[in-house]
Amino acid sequence: MATVSPSPTPAWSYALHLPHDPRAPRIARMTLRAVLPAYGMGELxxxxxxxxxxxxxxxxxxxxxxxxxRLRGLGGLHGEPRNGVRVTVWDTDAHVPSPFDKPPARRSSPGAGQGQVEQVDERSLGGRGLLLVREWADRWGGCLLGDDLFGRGGKLLWFELESRSAADVKAVA
Structure with a gap:
């Protein structure tokens, strides 16, 4: 009989419903400030x-x-050391922006994708947010949600950040 050992980080999850309000990003940041240090992830x-x-x-x-x-702690599967957070944002728009409309991706190692970085018009007032997610997150992705019984639908965009100490353990193994 196989035994199951607990993951290095206990599973945890927090969800926050945000109204359509310009203060929502600040509320999201304040929530992260409360949660991540409480789980020993201040460096993230x-x-x-x-x-x-x-x-x-x-x-x-x-x-x-x-x-x-939604904030969810990452625990290792099958004993894999992994400590970090997955941040997911749901909204009502049924359009998943490129490149989040493709299969989930992992940040490439430094120098691996040279010459392939998406260029942003310097005069543009926006358009850099998703580029920042792609450059700084360890993993990221998105998916379209079909209309459910309550007509909510929309999409999910997410990213994961791993604790550097957990990433260092994986690199040595």
Whole structure:
């Protein structure tokens, strides 16, 4: 009989429903400031705040409806050491922006994708948020949600950040 050992990080999850309000990104950042240090992930805080703020800002800018933020601790599968957070933002827009409309991706190692970085018009007032997520998150993706019984539908965009100590353990193994 196989035994199951607990993951290195206990499973945890927080959900926050956000009204269509320009203060929503700030509320999302404040939530991250409360949660991540409580789980020993203070080193992820600045990056998580920036990327979550970008996703929530996009939800507020491109939709007229509410949004939701979900934070979930990453635990290792099958004993794999993994400590970090997955941040998911749901909104009512049924359009998944490129490249989040493709299969989930992992950040490439430094120098691996040279010459393939998407260029942003310097005069543009926006358009850098998703580029920041792609550059700074360890993993990221998105998916379209079909209309459910309550007609909510919309999409999910998400990213994961791993604790550097957990990433270092995986690199040595």
């Amino acid at each position: 805080l600045d990056t998580a705040e920036l990327l979550a703020s970008e996703l929530v800002t996009n939800a507020n800018r491109h939709t007229k409806g509410p949004a939701a933020l």
